[in-house]
Amino acid sequence: MTYMVFREHYKKPEVLVSWLLLFAFLPVVGFVVYVFIGSGLSYKNRRMLKRKKFYNSIQQNYYNGIVNHFDDVEIKNVRKIVQFNISNAQSVPTFDNKITYFSTGREKYESLLRDIKNAKHSINIEYYIFADDYVGKSILEALCEKARQGVKVKLIYDSVGCLRTPRRFFRKLKKAGGEVKEFFPPLFYIRLINLKMNYRNHRKIVVIDGKIGYVGGVNLRKDHLGEVKRLSPWRDAHIKIRGQAVHLLQNTFLNFWQFCNKKNTETKEFVEQGYFPKIVGRGKSIVQVLTSGPDEVKKKEIKEAMVKMINLAEREIVIQTPYFVPDEVFMSALKTALASGVRVRLMIPNRPDKRYVFKTTIFYARELAEAGAEIYMFDGFVHAKNLIVDGVMMCTGTTNIDNRSFNLNFEISAIICDKDFISKVLSVFENDVETSQKVGVEQFKKRNLFDKFEQVFFRLFSPLM
Numbered sequence: 001m002t003y004m005v006f007r008e009h010y011k012k013p014e015v016l017v018s019w020l021l022l023f024a025f026l027p028v029v030g031f032v033v034y035v036f037i038g039s040g041l042s043y044k045n046r047r048m049l050k051r052k053k054f055y056n057s058i059q060q061n062y063y064n065g066i067v068n069h070f071d072d073v074e075i076k077n078v079r080k081i082v083q084f085n086i087s088n089a090q091s092v093p094t095f096d097n098k099i100t101y102f103s104t105g106r107e108k109y110e111s112l113l114r115d116i117k118n119a120k121h122s123i124n125i126e127y128y129i130f131a132d133d134y135v136g137k138s139i140l141e142a143l144c145e146k147a148r149q150g151v152k153v154k155l156i157y158d159s160v161g162c163l164r165t166p167r168r169f170f171r172k173l174k175k176a177g178g179e180v181k182e183f184f185p186p187l188f189y190i191r192l193i194n195l196k197m198n199y200r201n202h203r204k205i206v207v208i209d210g211k212i213g214y215v216g217g218v219n220l221r222k223d224h225l226g227e228v229k230r231l232s233p234w235r236d237a238h239i240k241i242r243g244q245a246v247h248l249l250q251n252t253f254l255n256f257w258q259f260c261n262k263k264n265t266e267t268k269e270f271v272e273q274g275y276f277p278k279i280v281g282r283g284k285s286i287v288q289v290l291t292s293g294p295d296e297v298k299k300k301e302i303k304e305a306m307v308k309m310i311n312l313a314e315r316e317i318v319i320q321t322p323y324f325v326p327d328e329v330f331m332s333a334l335k336t337a338l339a340s341g342v343r344v345r346l347m348i349p350n351r352p353d354k355r356y357v358f359k360t361t362i363f364y365a366r367e368l369a370e371a372g373a374e375i376y377m378f379d380g381f382v383h384a385k386n387l388i389v390d391g392v393m394m395c396t397g398t399t400n401i402d403n404r405s406f407n408l409n410f411e412i413s414a415i416i417c418d419k420d421f422i423s424k425v426l427s428v429f430e431n432d433v434e435t436s437q438k439v440g441v442e443q444f445k446k447r448n449l450f451d452k453f454e455q456v457f458f459r460l461f462s463p464l465m
Contacts, residue, residue, distance in 0.1 A: 073286070077312045078417045081393055082286065084308050085415060089301035091288040096281025097243030099421055103384070103428045105218045105225040108238040109135060112206060112214060115240075116142045119208050121274055122152040124253045126205040128161035128398075129219035132169045136220045140169070144176035152273075153178035156253075156260055158201040159185050159194060161219070181260035199294050202398050202409035204238075205253050210277045213246035215239060215289075215397055215414060217383050224383065231351055235432060237320070237384035237396050237425075239414065243281035248289035250275055252412060285418035292399075293410035302399045302413045303406045307333045309389045309415075316343040316391070318429055320384040324348055324361045324368075325402035331364065338372045347432060350377040356458045357402070363455040366444040376436040385413070391426060393417050 073079045085091040102108035116123060116139065123146060130136050147153040155173060157165070159182050167189075170180045183201040186194035206214040216238025218224050226234035241249070254270055270276065292302045310317060310333040317337060324346065326334070338344050348365060352358030369375045387395040397413025399405045416422065447455075 073417075075392055075417075077314070077390065078286070078392055080312055081305070081309055081415065082288065082417065085288045085290060085301075085305055088299070088304055088308075089288075089290050091290050091301070091415075092248070093286055093288050094244035094248065094281070095286050096283055097241050097245045097285040097287045098281065098283025099242075099285050099287070099416065099418070100240040101421070101425055101428075102216070102218070102238040102240070103235060105234060105236050105238075108214070108216070108218045108236075108240075109139075109220075109225055111240060113138065113142055115208050115212055116146060116206075119146050119151050121209045121277075122154075122207075123209075124154045124205070124207045124250065124257070124275075126156040126201070126203055126253055126256065127220055128158045128200065128202045128204060129221050129224075130155075130157045130162055130165060130170075131219075131221035132165045133222050135222050135225060136165070136169070139220055140173060143178060144173055147173060147176040147178040150177075154253075154257060155180045156183055156201070156256055157181075158183045159191070160197045160200050161202070163191055181257070183256070183260055198408055200409050201256070202405065203252075203256075203291075203412045204398055205249055205412060207246060207250045207253055210250055210275050211242065211246055211279055213241040213249040215241070215249060215412060217385050217398060231353060231381040233380035235320070235378060235380060235382045235384055237386050239396060239416075241287065241414075242279075243283050243285070243287070244279055245287035245289060245414070246279060247276055248287075249412075252289060252291055256410075285416055285421055287417075288415040289412065290397075290415060291410070291412050292406075294408055295410075300406055302395070302397075302411055303327075303330065305413075305415060306330070306387050306395055306399075306401075309387060309393055309395060310334060310337055312393075313337050313342045313389045316345070316389070318345050318347075318386070318388040318426065319401070320347045320382055320386040320429065320432075321401045322349055322353070322381065322383050322385075323357050323400045323402045324364050325357065326364060327403060327406065330401065330406075331367070334368060334373070335371045344368070344373040345376065345433075346373055347376040347378055347382055347429070347436060349382045350379055350437060351381050353381060359451075359454045360458045362444070362447075362451075363459045365439070366441065366455075369439070369441050369444060375439045376433055377439055378432055378436045380435075382432075386425065386429075388422060388426065388429075391422055392419055394422050394425065396425075 073082065082093045123143060143153050155178060174180050184196040184199060204216060204219060218236050218238045223231055224234060224236065226232045258265060290302045290305055292300050307330060334344055346365060346368060348361055365375050385397060385399055394416045395413050399411040399413045405411050
């Protein structure tokens with residue numbers, strides 16, 4: 001077992017040490033946990049996931065002309081982040097997007113349900129959590145109705161995220177004429193025997209008629225609508241896009257559809273089937289779509305884009321995240337920004353959903369406070385994943401600031417450059433500050449001894465979170 005751990009994680013010493021500590025404290029439990037979640041993706045899975053690269057050509061084919069707008073970008077640091085994402089992630093910028101921001105799950109749910117009911121051609125939907133409650137049932141029923149009307153409906157759901165959702169729930173859509181795929185299904189389709197359960201499709205994507213796109217943090221479950229008292233109020237971040245960036249979301253969905261469907265489909269077939277209609281954008285937001293996952297060993301495009309944004313900061317960095325368990329590179333970038341006179345404001349939940357991650361978050365929040373950051377604990381649960389720099393660039397999507405999102409999950413985030421749009425998001429943040437507790441170094445020090453012990457103990461395993 002030790003040999004397996006060294007072979008898999010020798011390039012990540014912090015992860016290696018965490019696994020060895022787990023084996024030392026709980027050898028039997030550690031062995032079982034490693035078998036299920038510790039080993040990396042197999043060569044076969046990595047190769048199959050690489051098929052998605054086949055579709056990346058569609059971005060270039062559709063957006064060769066759009067890159068000409070790059071010369072129109074006036075703000076120097078915006079040009080730098082756009083160029084960085086072109087070079088580092090091959091993410092083509094789009095310049096004509098109109099974006100709607102949802103800070104609550106209820107707003108997003110109602111808008112999504114309306115757009116699904118108005119769909120004419122196709123609905124492609126991919127979710128980490130698609131629950132068998134009134135939220136999931138209402139969305140599924142709407143999808144079934146559209147499928148019966150002849151609209152092409154494709155659904156991908158994550159096996160682990162939907163662990164509590166019975167498969168018969170999704171069979172209704174199949175019977176109605178839709179297509180359904182389970183991402184990384186378990187061995188023999190027995191839910192609790194899944195050797196790839198550590199590698200989750202954490203993305204939330206919806207593309208309707210190839211013209212309307214949704215991406216962000218809100219899952220299809222009632223607690224994300226703020227209806228679980230323990231975690232209420234629930235603050236989230238989700239966006240609706242109209243413009244050329246919708247094609248980037250469509251491209252991302254079809255990449256995974258090909259993997260789940262285990263079938264090669266020519267790009268031109270999807271074009272001929274109407275999945276990439278001509279879009280005349282009516283907005284002015286610059287949007288780049290970034291994806292990351294364990295299939296990419298050498299690059300972590302979303303994290304690297306976030307770090308680049310932090311390094312470009314001149315005045316202020318604003319972060320909202322449910323989990324703050326940064327790696328050394330991310331934390332070092334924030335500390336460097338603070339040392340350079342940049343104001344850093346971090347908002348985390350005051351009502352945790354996972355105790356061990358919350359304790360680790362407090363540990364790192366205190367460390368950042370000691371470096372000069374302002375820490376706010378929202379009176380509820382923050383599920384938003386926002387990073388805003390100087391009010392001119394923003395990263396939002398499904399990516400938390402933790403090792404799981406950076407290295408283990410399949411994630412998607414949008415880089416948005418639009419001062420007017422971002423000012424609206426910042427106004428939501430400022431309102432949240434009013435209902436948050438500002439916590440300084442002294443307040444962190446006053447926590448009881450057992451609480452501090454928990455922070456230090458769980459922090460040892462932060463590379464596994």
